[in-house]
Amino acid sequence: MAKPEKPRLIVGVSGASGIVYGLRALDACAELGVESHLVMSRSAALTLAQETGLTVAEAQARADVVHKVADIGASIASGSFQTLGMIVAPCSVRTMSEIATGVTSSLLTRAADVTLKERRPLVLMVRETPLHLGHLRTMVRLSEMGAAIAPPLPAFYARPQSIAEMVDQSVGRALDLFGLAWAPVRRWGEDISPIKGEG
Numbered sequence: 001m002a003k004p005e006k007p008r009l010i011v012g013v014s015g016a017s018g019i020v021y022g023l024r025a026l027d028a029c030a031e032l033g034v035e036s037h038l039v040m041s042r043s044a045a046l047t048l049a050q051e052t053g054l055t056v057a058e059a060q061a062r063a064d065v066v067h068k069v070a071d072i073g074a075s076i077a078s079g080s081f082q083t084l085g086m087i088v089a090p091c092s093v094r095t096m097s098e099i100a101t102g103v104t105s106s107l108l109t110r111a112a113d114v115t116l117k118e119r120r121p122l123v124l125m126v127r128e129t130p131l132h133l134g135h136l137r138t139m140v141r142l143s144e145m146g147a148a149i150a151p152p153l154p155a156f157y158a159r160p161q162s163i164a165e166m167v168d169q170s171v172g173r174a175l176d177l178f179g180l181a182w183a184p185v186r187r188w189g190e191d192i193s194p195i196k197g198e199g
Contacts, residue, residue, distance in 0.1 A: 006035040008083040009178060010076050010115070011063065012108045015043025016092035016127040019051050019059075021152055024171045025089050026062040028182045032175075034084070037076050038063035039108045041095065069106045076111040084178045085121035086112055089171065090152070093128045093135055099147070100138045122147040123174050150174045158186040 009029055013022035022044075029036035038060060040048075045056050052059075060066045067074040075081040088095060088108070095109060099122075104110040115122045124147055128135060139149045152170035160166045165184070172185030186192055 004035070004082055006033060008035040008037060008081075009180075010037045010039070010083055010086035010111050012086060012088040012091075012095075012112065013038070013040045013044045013059075014088060014090060014092040014095040014108065015041050015047050016090040016095075017047060017051065018090035018125070018127045018152060019044060019047045020167050021089040021125050021171055023052070023054075023059060023062060024167055025087055025175070026059075028171060028175055028180070029064075030062070032180055032182060034180065035065065036063045037065045037067060037083070039067045039069055039074075039076065039111060041069055041092075041106065041108055043092075067107055069108055071107050072110055074107055074111075077107060077114060079114050079118040083115070083120065084180075085123070086115040087123045087125065087174055087178075088112060089123075089125040089174065090127040091124040093126070093138075096124055096126055096135075096142065097138050099124070100141045100145070116145055116147065119146065121177055123150050123177050124148070125150050125152050125170070125174055127152065148177050150177070155186075157188065158192060 011025050026036050098109045099112045104113050154166045155169045158169050168184040172182040175182050
């Protein structure tokens with residue numbers, strides 16, 4: 001099978017707080033020339049309205065291809081559909097737990113399951129704190145299965161001047177896991193120089 005003209009990335013958006021991470025992942029794909037395939041959970045629409053005031057149509061307009069969460073026959077539900085992998089941003093504990101069990105009830109979690117079985121990168125920007133033992137054990141299980149657990153934590157060494165810069169740093173570092181280098185990321189030893197101490 002011929003390779004797709006453009007690399008593809010699946011962007012899953014669950015209903016956890018932090019929907020801006022998914023939106024910026026879509027923006028990054030557009031800037032990097034990566035074909036984005038968006039699938040949003042039903043609860044993500046509620047979070048979208050609460051946190052941004054955007055409509056679902058406005059969010060979907062940022063993606064190249066939009067898949068309905070109930071469409072389990074979509075292209076991204078098949079391992080034969082070539083992608084770089086999948087990012088779930090943000091990833092709720094419910095979504096994370098469903099992926100970990102392999103008992104998937106929507107296209108979002110089915111696509112994540114397919115990503116794992118095809119040994120492609122699956123990056124979960126899990127948004128929950130504090131974490132109880134069940135959450136932590138689920139994360140261990142997913143890590144053992146090949147997923148990367150990448151909570152969107154601020155990188156203060158990058159000296160962010162705004163929330164937007166903190167968001168972009170987290171999204172960009174997650175995209176690094178797919179081999180995608182996004183311009184807004186500030187990198188240690190490149191954009192950021194360590195302070196020299198006395199020897």
